[in-house]
Amino acid sequence: MLPLLWEFPGGKVEANETDAEALQREVKHRLGVDVKVGQLISFVSHPYERYTVDLYLYECSIATGEPAALAVHAFQWVTSSEFDQYAFTPADEASMNKLLGLEAKP
DSSP states (O other): OOTTOBOOSOOOOOTTSOHHHHHHHHHHHHHOOEEEEEEEEEEEEEEOSSOEEEEEEEEEEEEESOOOOSSSSOOOOOOGGGGGGSOBOHHHHHHHHHHTTOOOOO
C-alpha cells in the first residue's frame, strides 16, 4: 500500500494467535530471525482513508539468527537520533514520534 517507506516489523494478528505470536511469525517471515517478545512499550491508532491501523510496539530481542531482507525491500538498524533520516509510513511515524516524546499535544 505504501511502497518503499520504512516501517517497524510486524503485521496482522490472526484469529488464533496472540500479539506476541503474530510478531514472532512476521519477524521470522520478513527478516529470518526468532525474537523474544518483551513488554508492550507503545500503542498508536492511526486512521487512513479506508481503514485504521492499530500499532502495538513491543520491546524485542533477537533470540536466534542473523537478520536478512527476506520479505522486505531492505532493513536497517538505526538509533532514535537517526529516525528523521528515513521516510516512515504515517502510522509508523506516529509510533516513532510517540516513542520519542514528539507527539502533538491536544
